[in-house]
Structure formats: structure tokens, C-alpha cells
Amino acid sequence: MSQFLPEFLQAYVPNTIQIFYLIATAFFILGIKRLISPATARSGNQLASFGMLLGVVVTLFDREIVSFEFIIAGVVLGALIGAVAAKKVQMTAMPEMVAIFNGFGGGASALVAWGEFSRLDSGLFESYALVTIGLSILIGSITFTGSFIAFGKLKGFINGGRIALPGQNLINLFLTIVALFLIGWFTVDPEYQIVFWSLFGLALLIGVFTVLPIGGADMPVVISLLNSYSGIAASMAGFVVGNNLLIISGALVGAAGLILTNIMCQAMNRKLLDVLFAAFGGEGVSTAGLDDDDKTVQKTFADDVAIQCSYAKKVVIVPGYGLAVAQAQHALKEVAGLLEGKGVEIKYGIHPVAGRMPGHMNVLLAEADVPYDQLYDMDEINPQFASTDVVLIIGANDVVNPAAQNSPGSPIYGMPILNVHEAKRTIVFKRSLSYGYAGIDNALFYSDTNQMFFGDAKKSLQELTGAIKDLN
């Protein structure tokens, strides 16, 4: 667009663009910084999106941009698809949505590298530029196909279990080495088209092969990791086109993804390498401790739960993904509201992996109008269980399993859990005594202080609502 400017201004355009890029970077950093508190988070996101708009608009003044047909058509089409998807998506489907957006981002970075390579004479590139083109295509393509496989697994289009060829890990390792070798070859001999295309195809294949074997339960880790990849891919694309804004923003996102991946792994008691190279512990789990003869559970019903909760001073609610599956968030909010009306103190204790991605449960509860100051993270709520009268555990299982603390042989041993067993009374809302993701029994269910309220979470909560109302 610079051709529309008066001539005496033209000389300033390149530097002005860079300065605006710097401002956009500042917006990104300040935007993320404002995500520290729910009170400022929304403005932070708006700040970041404004930074993006700024970056896009000033880029249009770049002298290299001379035609706008493709740009306008592409932006309109992309914005339309993105906006509709963002408006329509259900909050429970957020992990799929993030995965697919991520895939598009990674794919775009790979395309940018391809486009840059194909529009300029390959003799013009220095060898380090060719390396970054190769890396950009490799990482971007892995992100692209990997994200789509993750999307398919989360949606249930693809079997959520482990799908793998024999020796899959070795195959993946071999393919990755071949891909790196191809990048080297491409750097030396960029004119040789077949190397470029083999690299592209191989990268797409690696994305499929690395995500396909990973079980559904580990998908939150995979999504975080792919998020990181898409950032690194954008950064690499920045190296390719020589743009600092891309390098910086991509690095920020890459770091964010890595931290979240690490947090998810810790919360699930999984090592990243195990997630990537092995099946979830569910298969070979020992059945030790399943001598179920002497184990009895106490059953309870809505009327009884209503009385216990109404006369309690403090009730902590522990929601799990089962709550969201049953779409029972609103019913839960109603129960909580009634109890609050009776002067009961209500808090929500939320495990980091409740839901299907980090922080997912908080979003689902926020959607049901639960105020965020009632939502407590694991570290905040754990010291409070000893002074809690009743804990309502709804659709959660492994994250309240005391085996994580007291049985060293258990596959979840060492996983941080919510210490609900310290409370005076726990009531588990569950369909049956079936196992959670980890595929193990839960001693909490058989504890003297625990009662089971069997049934669909939504129906049980609705019964409970009625029972509390009847008490008046």
C-alpha cells in the first residue's frame, strides 16, 4: 500500500513498519501479562488481538506487497470460517477447537516457508536460510497433520486407543532422522525438487505417526505440545522471511506451550517421553488390591444428601469431566445456589486436569455462571479439606484416589490429588463403581466416611435440588 503514500514519506516506510512491529510485540507481552488474573484477562486478550491487527495493517505497507486480490480474498474467507467456528463451538468441545486452530496455524507456517522458497530463485538463498525453510516445513507440517489427528481422536472420528504399527517408536525415530537428513540435503542442493517434496511429504507423515499411537487420555498433553510446535513453526517462518515480529511472537507461544505441557505432565503424573513413546499405563495395570469380597460401599440418596449438605457449614464441590459429559454444570450451580441461600459456605476444588485440557473445568463452570472467586486450585483447596463438612465429588475419580499418596505400587502413585479423604464426609456422585482413565480401583469409595450416590450426574443433582427445596 506504500505506493499510495506521497513520495517524501516513502523513505520512512520500512523503519516505521519495524517500529509498529515493536509496538505490536509490546501489546502481545502486555496482553499475556494481563492473563494473570481473571479480572484483567479479557482486556489482555483484546490487547493481544489489537497487536495482531496492528501488525497485519502495517505489513500491508510493505513494498513487496503490490497486489491485494489474494490477500483480501484470503482474509475474508479465513475470518468467516474462524468467526463461525468460534461462535458455534460448545465449551465442552474446546480441546478439539484449540487443536484444529493450532493445526491451521502450523500449516500456515509451513506454507509460508514453501511460498518463500518457490517465489524466489533458489540460488538467492544462503544456506542458513535454507535450513530455516526446511525446519519450518518440518515443524509446521507435523503440527498440521498431528493436530488434525488429535482433533479426530478427541471427536471420536478416530479410535481413541493406541493405534500403532509394530515398532512404531523406532519407525518414528528413523523417519525423523531421515527428515533431518533431507533438510541437510536440501540445504546443499535446493534445486533438486524431489528432496524438497520428500521432506514435505515425510513431515506430514511424521505428524500422523507421532499422534496416532497416543491414547485419548493423554490428549491434553499432546494439544499443549502441538501448541508449542505451532509457535516454534511461526518463529521459524519468521527466520525464513526475516521478520522479528514472527520470531518473537512464535517464541512466546512456543515457551507457553512447553510450560503448559510440563504442567499437564506433572498433574497427570506422566513423563513427557512416556506420553510420546509409550501407551498409557492402563493396559498392563496390576489388578492387585482387587480382592473385592470384603469391600462394601455405603449408598445414599437425594434426601439424605440434602440434609447433610443443608446442615453443613462448609461444602466443597469437586467436579470432574463426568460432570461436563452429563451436561450437569447448570444443575450443580442450582444446588450450590440453594445451599448458599441456607448459609452454607460453598467452594469448588478443581484439579489441574479436571476436564480434557488444562483449566477446562474452570471454563465449563464459568459458563454455568459460577463466580471465579469460588473456584480454588488444588494447592489452595487442599489445606481446607480437614475443616470441610461435606465434599461432593461429581464425575471425578482418579484425581481423588488416595492410592496416589499411600500405595507405592499404584500406577498413579505420586500424582498430586485433591485430599478429599481428610474431610468429615465425602459423597461420590457416579454411575457405578467403574474405574477412571487410570484403570484402577479407588479406595475412597469404600471408606467409612464416604457415601455413594449412584446415577447420572445431572439426574442426581436435579433430585438433590428437589430434596433441598422440600426441606423448607
Add this chain to the structure above:
Amino acid sequence: MEDLIFNLFIFVLASFVGFELISKVPPTLHTPLMSGANAISGITIIGALIIAGGSESVYAQWIGFTAIVFATINVVGGFMVTDRMLEMFKKKEDKE
């Protein structure tokens, strides 16, 4: 080559800033954080604009066009869905 070294400096320093920033975000906001960060990674749209708007070859322009579509889905969808989520986070007083 100097370009590469300079860019590497920026890359490494920005990664450190990222680590510092993100590690302070509370678990409550991790989902919006992830989708917001995801939207920022759509910054690659800027590279796509330069390729689609260039005059060298129509072939490259088509690649750029596809890249723009992909990146715009990422940017617009990502920021909008994050906004939708964050809009729902409200304090107790705000509700009544």
C-alpha cells in the same frame, strides 16, 4: 550470517520472556491462555501476506493465499473463542 545470529538472540530472549510470563498464569486460566497463545501463533499471517501480495509468481501467490486462509482462521477464531471464554469469568458481585 549476522542476520541469523541476531535473530537467534531475539528468539532465545523472547523464549525466556515467554517462560517468565506464562509461569505466572494461574491454572484457572490455562484453557484461555492456551487458546489465546494459539491465536498469537497465527502471527505467521504476516509472512503469508508478503507472499500472497508479491508479484514474482502466481504459483507462490496461491500458496500465500492458502496460508492466509489458514492463518486467519487461527487468528480470528482463536481470539474470538478466547474472548468468549473470558467473558464468562465473572466475580460474585458482578452477577447480582
